[in-house]
Amino acid sequence: MKGKALSIKAEDFPLSKDIKAVIPEDCFEADTLTSLGYLTVSLVGTALCTAVGVGMVNAIGTSILTLPIWSAYAAVTGTVAMGLWVLAHECGKF
DSSP: OTTGGGOOOGGGSOOHHHHHHHSOGGGGSOOHHHHHHHHHHHHHHHHHHHHHHHHHHHHHOOSGGGHHHHHHHHHHHHHHHHHHHHHHHHTTOO
16 A cells, blocks of 8 residues: 555545435434334343343253354344443443
């Protein structure tokens, strides 16, 4: 890149107002009912994943032989629980 990667200036990035101008207005409208629906889905999904995990510990235990199963479980549960993590992360952004 001949040293050009480090020569980025503030003018090279779009302004916040320019980005907001291309996003449809309805994306900025709060909808409490829809938000509570997403929260419910995240809570129920995380609770179900936790219950499945507790059941799996009792059924298959933990050993090196069950590592692939637990890895898949971790990927699914982590993806589901990310909804709650995003909520907790964004709560402090006001």
